Amino acid sequence: xxxxxxxxxxxxxxxxxxxxxxxxxxxxxxxxxxxxxxxxxxxxxxxxxxxxxxxxxxxxxxxxxxxxxxxxxxxxxxxxxxxxxxxxxxxxxxxxxxxxxxxxxxxxxxxxxxxxxxxxxxxxxxxxxxxxxxxxxxxxxxxxxxxxxxxxxxxxxxxxxxxxxxxxxxxxxxxxxxxxxxxxxxxxxxxxxxxxxxxxxxxxxxxxxxxxxxxxxxxxxxxxxxxxxxxxxxxxxxxxxxxxxxxxxxxxxxxxxxxxxxxxxxxxxxxxxxxxxxxxxxxxxxxxxxxxxxxxxxxxxxxxxxxxxxxxxxxxxxxxxxxxxxxxxxxxxxxxxx
Amino acid sequence: xxxxxxxxxxxxxxxxxxxxxxxxxxxxxxxxxxxxxxxxxxxxxxxxxxxxxxxxxxxxxxxxxxxxxxxxxxxxxxxxxxxxxxxxxxxxxxxxxxxxxxxxxxxxxxxxxxxxxxxxxxxxxxxxxxxxxxxxxxxxxxxxxxxxxxxxxxxxxxxxxxxxxxxxxx
Numbered sequence: 385x386x387x388x389x390x391x392x393x394x395x396x397x398x399x400x401x402x403x404x405x406x407x408x409x410x411x412x413x414x415x416x417x418x419x420x421x422x423x424x425x426x427x428x429x430x431x432x433x434x435x436x437x438x439x440x441x442x443x444x445x446x447x448x449x450x451x452x453x454x455x456x457x458x459x460x461x462x463x464x465x466x467x468x469x470x471x472x473x474x475x476x477x478x479x480x481x482x483x484x485x486x487x488x489x490x491x492x493x494x495x496x497x498x499x500x501x502x503x504x505x506x507x508x509x510x511x512x513x514x515x516x517x518x519x520x521x522x523x524x525x526x527x528x529x530x531x532x533x534x535x536x537x538x539x540x541x542x543x544x545x546x547x548x549x550x551x552x553x554x555x556x557x558x559x560x561x562x563x564x565x566x567x568x569x570x571x572x573x574x575x576x577x578x579x580x581x582x583x584x585x586x587x588x589x590x591x592x593x594x595x596x597x598x599x600x601x602x603x604x605x606x607x608x609x610x611x612x613x614x615x616x617x618x619x620x621x622x623x624x625x626x627x628x629x630x631x632x633x634x635x636x637x638x639x640x641x642x643x644x645x646x647x648x649x650x651x652x653x654x655x656x657x658x659x660x661x662x663x664x665x666x667x668x669x670x671x672x673x674x675x676x677x678x679x680x681x682x683x684x685x686x687x688x689x690x691x692x693x694x695x696x697x698x699x700x701x702x703x704x705x706x707x708x709x710x711x712x713x714x715x716x717x718x719x720x721x722x
Numbered sequence: 723x724x725x726x727x728x729x730x731x732x733x734x735x736x737x738x739x740x741x742x743x744x745x746x747x748x749x750x751x752x753x754x755x756x757x758x759x760x761x762x763x764x765x766x767x768x769x770x771x772x773x774x775x776x777x778x779x780x781x782x783x784x785x786x787x788x789x790x791x792x793x794x795x796x797x798x799x800x801x802x803x804x805x806x807x808x809x810x811x812x813x814x815x816x817x818x819x820x821x822x823x824x825x826x827x828x829x830x831x832x833x834x835x836x837x838x839x840x841x842x843x844x845x846x847x848x849x850x851x852x853x854x855x856x857x858x859x860x861x862x863x864x865x866x867x868x869x870x871x872x873x874x875x876x877x878x879x880x881x882x883x884x885x886x887x888x889x890x891x892x
Contacts, residue, residue: 402872420872447876465876490873
């Protein structure tokens with residue numbers, strides 16, 4: 385444990401409420417936060433301080449659970465307990481709600497944009513995952529309703545460069561989907577977690593996926609294509625995803641979020657024990673059975689549960705976190721000395 | 723200490739079929755908490771103890787009967803564990819019958835009462851007493867899922883029902 389996390393700034397972002405989630409825009413210049421106060425706030429840096437650039441209110445009637453930026457950075461989607469997803473469009477210096485996606489039967493838990501920017505996924509307590517298509521007129525049309533999960537779906541995330549979608553659920557599984565003849569199909573179910581899977585993160589290559597759970601573990605899954613050298617069995621043409629590493633014994637309560645830095649490979653976790661932890665893959669570890677070591681354990685990173693951790697996409701080592709205490713914190717991660 | 727059941731509830735009414743457990747056992751209530759000299763001394767720190775937690779939840783109303791959770795032996799002081807230094811509280815509650823459909827609502831009421839009453843630093847875990855309910859695991863998982871609890875508490879109707887359970891009699 386030789387790395388360090390230095391606190392840069394702490395902001396009461398959603399006072400008297402929970403801050404549920406954070407999302408950096410692709411340029412890494414704006415951080416969106418959302419929470420129990422039904423608002424989205426956009427934070428930008430001015431010198432050394434982070435200031436609120438806009439408040440996006442009036443879009444939702446209930447808690448905003450998560451938000452996601454389009455790959456171009458001009459749109460923000462917000463998922464709400466009011467069963468809708470709003471699309472916000474950048475308009476000069478402000479954002480306005482240009483579409484409201486309806487259809488889920490109850491709380492929308494997560495939203496994510498595909499790398500192409502033409503597809504959007506949402507998931508809900510109604511156990512379904514919806515894939516939406518955006519056309520040139522900015523109309524959103526649902527092209528598929530995926531009912532593979534048996535319970536509340538907590539999170540959706542797209543592969544970094546392919547049209548491959550992953551979802552995590554209260555049914556303890558992770559599922560993967562791809563398009564097949566104009567429809568979407570579930571082609572893999574990742575079983576192993578012993579309780580709710582709360583969040584997912586692909587690594588830079590998209591060959592590996594990290595999942596975190598109420599069972600207090602993080603699992604690393606790896607893709608094996610048909611004909612792989614390792615001899616991992618694949619059915620016909622589908623790749624197989626196999627758990628190659630389980631980080632257990634590090635967390636004392638539910639792990640609510642995981643973020644895999646696309647630049648440094650550092651893996652951060654947000655835990656219900658108020659701590660932030662950072663893991664790094666050991667240099668000489670076997671790629672088929674990697675070992676990760678804990679490089680930072682920041683106890684009491686917040687005064688309540690940490691709900692989200694998000695690495696800045698451009699500035700290596702800049703980490704944002706948020707908590708039930710309503711605060712956002714910005715951290716500078718220092719890797720262990722080689 | 724919880725004594726043996728002292729009285730049976732009112733005899734089942736002719737329309738008693740509408741109640742899940744029409745004739746529950748009723749248990750003796752605990753006396754008032756004795757105040758110690760240490761507690762009266764404002765100079766001394768005073769950690770939150772099991773009895774204080776129990777006092778917060780004993781008078782929660784049962785959703786079905788005009789009785790408290792203590793009187794139905796759903797909550798007992800021995801099933802409350804608090805660690806003030808670690809900011810953790812764990813409460814086990816015992817449904818009156820193993821198929822009680824009110825179990826989640828009762829657990830939610832206990833959880834909400836503690837979240838509202840205790841400093842925010844506390845982690846509140848509410849579970850069913852092991853072996854006392856057919857859907858123990860499912861109910862425990864729901865109660866532990868703070869996202870579902872948060873969504874439930876945004877449901878006006880459910881919040882009203884919870885508040886009714888919490889509007890303890892004087």
